[in-house]
Amino acid sequence: MSDKMELVSFKLCPFVQRAVIVLKRKKVDFKITYIDLSNPPEWFESISPLGKVPVLKVGKEVLFESAVIQEYVDEVTPPSLHPEDPLIKAKNRAWMVFGDDLNMLMFKMAHAQSEQAFNELQETLIGKLKQLEGVHSGKAFFNGNTFNLIDAAFAPFFMRLELMAKASGLDFLSDVPKMQKWSDALLSESCVTSSVVKELPQMYLGMIKNVNNSYLASICR
Ligand SMILES: N[C@@H](CCC(=O)N[C@@H](CS)C(=O)NCC(=O)O)C(=O)O
Incomplete structure (x- = not known):
């Protein structure tokens, strides 16, 4: 993957933190962008279908929902952190x-x-x-x-x-x-x-x- 993944974050959010932990564990070189959820920028509202963080930008695509982001990052950076069975x-x-x-x-x-x-x-x-x-x-x-x-x-x-x-x-x-x-x-x-x-x-x-x-x-x- 040539472009860095970019995670859109709010510093206090536990759901964002789940994604960060997996990115760190997998040693992914990613970019993190913090927003203020009480005053979200327009660009965020246009890319986040639920108006929530985390959002992960992967090239031109956007992923949302922390569980989905965790699973995606895990899958593209083998070996998986999930048990095999x-x-x-x-x-x-x-x-x-x-x-x-x-x-x-x-x-x-x-x-x-x-x-x-x-x-x-x-x-x-x-x-x-x-x-x-x-x-x-x-x-x-x-x-x-x-x-x-x-x-x-x-x-x-x-x-x-x-x-x-x-x-x-x-x-x-x-x-x-x-x-x-x-x-x-x-x-x-x-x-x-x-x-x-x-x-x-x-x-x-x-x-x-x-x-x-x-x-x-x-x-x-
Ligand atoms: N189910 C979502 C929950 C994410 C969530 O609730 N994020 C909060 C911040 S911790 C949020 O963005 N809230 C803004 C809002 O609800 O308008 C996930 O797991 O990603």
Whole structure:
């Protein structure tokens, strides 16, 4: 491929981060363009069918949806990060879809306006983590000791959950030890640590603390 792929990003977005992790893991020389989602440029609106990031420009073509972008980048840069067995691969893809909900739940937790609403969402989140605990290998990564595409898909969630936990003093992973081990392993991978701008922690915490009247903002340091 002669032209560099170009990823259109918003610095805080966990879905963009999934794509960046795969691009970094595969050592792809790509370009990243940041936009402000609250004031998106006209050119972005004309290329992004859903008005969302990430968007990956490949020559004159444009791809959207983080899962599709992850799969495309993985496919054009063999060997694949997916497990080979078609059934395990299909199961991984299904749990990757399951992971989308976790990002949405964490976003809702940040916006909950009362302690009760926050606690209900937190319970739902922990319930989902328990479901994942039941299907996780218990080793460093989801399927075992090898970093797969599913690990890239979950890392942005665990990065933000750890930031939320540190700022609030809450422990979301105390009942799910496999998740804690997975989070620790993911957050020490260089393709993960290098997949965000260095000011991401301050930006994320600033975002949480600026939500008007949210319960989370009231308990964060
Ligand atoms: N399902 C999409 C979700 C992407 C998404 O929600 N991106 C957010 C930023 S984190 C966005 O662009 N939101 C802008 C909007 O909804 O208008 C994916 O996986 O790529």
